[in-house]
Amino acid sequence: MFVWIDNRTIAQGNINCDIPGMWNRGNGWKVPKNALKTVGLSSKIVSFQIRPGRIRQIIQETQKTTGERVFPEWMENYLMPHQAKALVESYGHTGFSFWAPPGSGKTLTGLVWLEMSHCPYKIVVTKAAARGTWKEEIRRCTTRQPVVLKGKKDLQVEWDPDVIYITAWETLINWVPHILKTIPDKYALVFDEIHQGKNRKRVKPVLQKSGKTKFVPLKNMTANARKLADKAHTRLGLTATPIPNRLQDLWAQLDLIEPWAWGGFHKWAEKYCAAFQNGYGWDYTGTSNLDELKERLEYSKYKTSQAAISSNLPDKRRQIVYLDHDEQNAPGGFKNDIKQAAKTGDKEHLFETLLQEAASRKRKYIVGRVLEAVASKQKVVVFTGRRKDCDVLGMAIERKLPSGIPMWCAHGGALSAKRDAIRKEYMETEGGAVLVGTGHAWGESINLQDTDLALFVMLPWTPRDIRQWEGRFCRLGQKRPVLVSYVIAEGTVDE
Structure with a gap:
């Protein structure tokens, strides 16, 4: 990390020692290797050689x-x-x-x-x-x-x-x-x-x-x-x-x-x-x-x-992110929903309610992931479960989002014409942007292929839903590779 240079070499080379990281040790200087080129010593003291060959x-x-x-x-x-x-x-x-x-x-x-x-x-x-x-x-x-x-x-x-x-x-x-x-x-x-x-x-x-x-x-x-x-x-x-x-x-x-x-x-x-x-x-x-x-x-x-x-990335990549129990948010407002779903005896309804409860546990992680992506000028789509979770997650992201980054939040409660107008604005936006919605409202027959990162908060639970949700991003006319990230809350129905 450092190279030792004696005072004689410093004097002969008329070297500027006012470089952060250079340390005077009386009879010479410790010079960081990252500063050798800056002080003009790379050819005299050390040759910068990068190991040749392929990574294989x-x-x-x-x-x-x-x-x-x-x-x-x-x-x-x-x-x-x-x-x-x-x-x-x-x-x-x-x-x-x-x-x-x-x-x-x-x-x-x-x-x-x-x-x-x-x-x-x-x-x-x-x-x-x-x-x-x-x-x-x-x-x-x-x-x-x-x-x-x-x-x-x-x-x-x-x-x-x-x-x-x-x-x-x-x-x-x-x-x-x-x-x-x-x-x-x-x-x-x-x-x-x-x-x-x-x-x-x-x-x-x-x-x-x-x-x-x-x-x-x-x-x-x-x-x-x-x-x-x-x-x-x-x-x-x-x-x-x-x-x-x-x-x-x-x-x-x-x-x-x-x-x-x-x-x-x-x-x-x-x-x-x-x-x-x-x-x-x-x-x-x-x-x-x-x-x-x-x-x-x-x-x-x-x-x-x-x-x-x-140009080197595949059109679609899948990623699975596991959140430990201590990395999850506390769920809220689902106890009564789960009880009511259980009373109906409808296993499909109960399963979907449990998926929605699991989705509500991931908000903190999703907010951080979105902020990281838009900082690199990526376009992000977040699919979650029920409308309430969509609204809460949208507000949480909006509070943290830097000014100037466009964001839209909409679910089935918005008219289809409004959702289509949002889709057009999102697709036409250059640079970082965020769209938060429910999979039910946005997961079928909609083009969102101008996306870098798709975060699935509530997991699709049928093969058809998986194909449909992923199909929003991997379509003809796709301008960029997309990473589809499935976020799994450990200890929940997600597993």
Whole structure:
């Protein structure tokens, strides 16, 4: 991550040392590799070499080194070009970031990267709602076993090289001390949705009786993520939205992937955020020296856009997302409905009522998924069950949606003419947009093929409904590939 350069070389090269992440050690400087090109030393000190060859060769080499087949044979030719390129460019780095839109295969990329690391132990940090997805992908794509680390009490881990351990950003404060105390050897670390770690505040100043200031570590999520990153042998960050709001959000993520290589936040912000004192404190909301920042990022980051991957994606992909019980919303207003349905003796009616109850448990996850997609300028359609759930979900999304993103919410209570007008507006919209409706109102005889992500909140429960609902998006005239995501609430009738 760093290269040692003595003072003589610095002086002879007339090198600017005012780069965040460069550290003076008296007789020389520690220079982060991501800054070598910036200071003009790449040709003198180190040659940037990316391991040549296709990803298939890397997978085969990994399996030869470990003496076992970790991935099934179909995996060797399954990865899409943008995934393969990201993996090839990350090879040999101790810290790397992969920025790609939702649905571009970041999870699978992360699994291959974990095996390429050759570390005995492997840890994934993701959002609580995504733990089930990682668990299923590990089972589907590798011979490893997934183990989810959750809970706050009775923390125990039996470390096994054949296991990939999954924990959540929300529970890092509980698990990190235990992991660092018990893990027996080096580990590779994947930060999924790394923008969750954008909070830069990891210590607080405390004035001592002597008049000196002591910085006390905070016990928050990002502080614990930083401790975990600091001890990791190698790190990978995955995200679709590396800069959720302002450029200042990026520093904490970079510091997780390449600890110390970007310097402290204040110096970094002075350099790249045009930091200044405004009379009340420091203002970090600006931008500056962006060409230099982009040049440094090129060393340890691979970015792909929605447009770049569209030509390589199949017309339709299916995804199953599992939500643990503690990741679900509490259901509301269904007890009487279920009792009434049970009294009728109509099994079909009871089954559909239970599906609607399960759909109401997924609102928090759906809102987050929609916001992530529109941040990448994707168009999203959400199908849910009954009208009340549609209205509540629509209002929840609208409250969180950034201004300027068009959204429509309609169900069978709206006249067909109004729904058709909404459909036309949605289809004609360029960039991010959201349409929320019930499957009964929108799931048949309607063209919605100009869609990037279709979220099925209430699951269709007959083969006909599945074909019809998916058929809204996969049609002649389709302009873009679509990801159809089935969201399953564990412990409900969904299973």
